[in-house]
Structure formats: C-alpha cells, structure tokens
Amino acid sequence: MNASQVLFLVFAALTLGSALMVVTTKKMIHAAFWLIATLFGVAALYALLNAGFIAMVQLVVYVGAIAILFIFAVMLTRKDLRDSAKSLNANWGWAALFSALMFGGFAILLRQWDGFGMKEAGALPATDMITKLGTALVTPTQYLLPFEVASVLLLAALIGAVYVAATNK
Amino acid sequence: MIPISWYLIVAAALFSIGLFGVLARKNAVAILLGIELMLNAVNINLVTFWRYNAPATVTGQVFAIIVFAVAAAEVAVGLALVISIYRNRKTVIADDLDMMKW
Incomplete structure (x- = not known):
C-alpha cells in the first residue's frame, strides 16, 4: 500500500x-x-x-x-x-433498508462491469488542463452551448429564488 | 495508484447515505442536504471516469462543472422555497407540509 x-x-x-x-x-x-x-x-x-x-x-x-x-x-x-424533536421520521428503518439494498445493487452492477478491475489511471496529457477546459467552454464546436445554458439556468434560479423568498404582498 | 473500484465504491456509498437522508429526515433543509450528498457522489463518478478512461479530453470535467451549476441553482431555489414555506406555515417539517394533498 x-x-x-x-x-x-x-x-x-x-x-x-x-x-x-x-x-x-x-x-x-x-x-x-x-x-x-x-x-x-x-x-x-x-x-x-x-x-x-x-x-x-x-x-x-x-x-x-x-x-x-x-x-x-x-x-x-x-x-x-429544537434538540428534543426527533430528526428521523417513522419510516427510517425502511429508508435504511432501501439505501443498503441500493448500495448492494450498485456494488453488484459495478462488479459486472469489465473496467471495474482497472488498477492504473492513464497518463495525463502534457498540455495544461485548465487552458484546455477554458478553451472548450467558449468554443462553439465544443461546449459553448451547455455553458450558456448553464448561465441562463443560474439567472433563472436567481430571479426565481428572489421572487419565491421575497417578503410579500 | 488507486484502483478505480475504490472511487466507485466510495461514490456509491455516498449516494446511498444521501438517499437515506432524503428518505428518512423530517426537516426539509436536511432533505436538501441529502440531495447535495447525492450530487457530490455523482460528481466523484464523473471525475473518476474522466481520469481513468479519457484523461486527454475535457468532457468529464465539463460535465462536472455543469453539475456544479445545476447544484447551485437547485439549492438556491430549494432553500428559497423552504424559507417561503416557513414564513407562511411556521414549520419546515416535511410531514406537516400537506397543503397539496386532499
């Protein structure tokens, strides 16, 4: 190790x-x-x-x-x-069981995957990752559209959050 | 080097813990905390697959950054809803928020 x-x-x-x-x-x-x-x-x-x-x-x-x-x-x-209040609801046992089963299911699924035994990561490229990332986010043939959609999403969330939480009426 | 399986198992465990939080907690803010844990687990997987399968490309990192943006938007709107509900109903216990049920 x-x-x-x-x-x-x-x-x-x-x-x-x-x-x-x-x-x-x-x-x-x-x-x-x-x-x-x-x-x-x-x-x-x-x-x-x-x-x-x-x-x-x-x-x-x-x-x-x-x-x-x-x-x-x-x-x-x-x-x-308040600290006296119970923090878990009445069905927490079922929730724990379901989460454990979910984890077991993930483990079984992952074991069936061929790449699961991969021990070594590939060599990193010599070029600077941050430069590549920044270029990719503003190149129209790469990820410009997702980048702009994300900014519109953030603007919409900003306006929505202000509207929902504003003291009102 | 660290085997890829270690990262994937940690991410699966983190996702399951977050799922338990979403299903079992009473407080609406705690449910949002569970959702954050699940989003983090997904992001660990994305970055792991980038590192082990395609380190020469930027795809995995771009995915992770988009997930960051979505998580920020989600938590802003979610907490705004919780605060608005608290103003009107004086509670954030999920079991008591049944005004859409009849």
Whole structure:
C-alpha cells in the first residue's frame, strides 16, 4: 500500500463518516457543519484524481456558497429545530433498508462491469488542463452551448429564488 | 495508484447515505442536504471516469462543472422555497407540509 492509497483511505473515511453524521445528527446546524467536512473530503478526492481545478471549484462553490446558504437557511428556520424533536421520521428503518439494498445493487452492477478491475489511471496529457477546459467552454464546436445554458439556468434560479423568498404582498 | 473500484465504491456509498437522508429526515433543509450528498457522489463518478478512461479530453470535467451549476441553482431555489414555506406555515417539517394533498 503506497502513500496515495493511504491518503485516499483517510479522505474516503472522512467523507463517508461526516456524510453519515450529516444524515443522523440531531441539531441541524451541526448537520450543516458536517456537510462542510464532507465537501472538503470530496475536494481532496478530486485532488487525488489530478483534477485540481475541480477541487478548487468544489471549495469555492460548495464550501464557500452552498454550505453558507444552508447555514443561513438553518438559522432562518430555527423554531422547529429544537434538540428534543426527533430528526428521523417513522419510516427510517425502511429508508435504511432501501439505501443498503441500493448500495448492494450498485456494488453488484459495478462488479459486472469489465473496467471495474482497472488498477492504473492513464497518463495525463502534457498540455495544461485548465487552458484546455477554458478553451472548450467558449468554443462553439465544443461546449459553448451547455455553458450558456448553464448561465441562463443560474439567472433563472436567481430571479426565481428572489421572487419565491421575497417578503410579500 | 488507486484502483478505480475504490472511487466507485466510495461514490456509491455516498449516494446511498444521501438517499437515506432524503428518505428518512423530517426537516426539509436536511432533505436538501441529502440531495447535495447525492450530487457530490455523482460528481466523484464523473471525475473518476474522466481520469481513468479519457484523461486527454475535457468532457468529464465539463460535465462536472455543469453539475456544479445545476447544484447551485437547485439549492438556491430549494432553500428559497423552504424559507417561503416557513414564513407562511411556521414549520419546515416535511410531514406537516400537506397543503397539496386532499
């Protein structure tokens, strides 16, 4: 077992452990903080996959924006988050069973796939990935259209969120 | 090097944990947290397949970035809905939000 495998196991354990805390902890504000730990773990996994740009975007967008939004939402809806209230609904046993079965199904499906035994990643190209990515996003023959659609989607979400949440009437 | 199976199993486990959160939590904000976990699991898979199968192309990373944008849009609208519901009904417990049921 070499160093990168040890690092992987450490960050995978951090990710999955804090993800379990996100879905089980009672206080909502703690769940939001555990989500930040999960997102850091996922960013570390991206870094291990040599996707440095994606790891940085993960930190900026998820930890910097989405997690903060969650913390604001938790604080704005605080009345029902008393610690005495039960955090799981009556059917949580069925939910746990279904999730475990889902995981088992994924494992069986993945084992049947031919590439599952792949041990080594291919060599990275010598060219700079970020330059390639930036060029691809603004080249009409590549990913210009998805890029623009994403920006329209974000604008629509922005206007929709302001309209829905605005103090009203 | 790390075998591809490790990443895929971690992503599958993260997705299942998020699914459990969506199905089992009472609080609407906690359900959105579960959805975020599931989106992250999908993104781990996308970046893994990019790294192991097509590191010379940018397709996998572009997919991951589009998922980021969709996740940001989803969480903004979702939390706006939760806050709006909280203003009108004074609750964010999913079981109590039954005004569309009759």
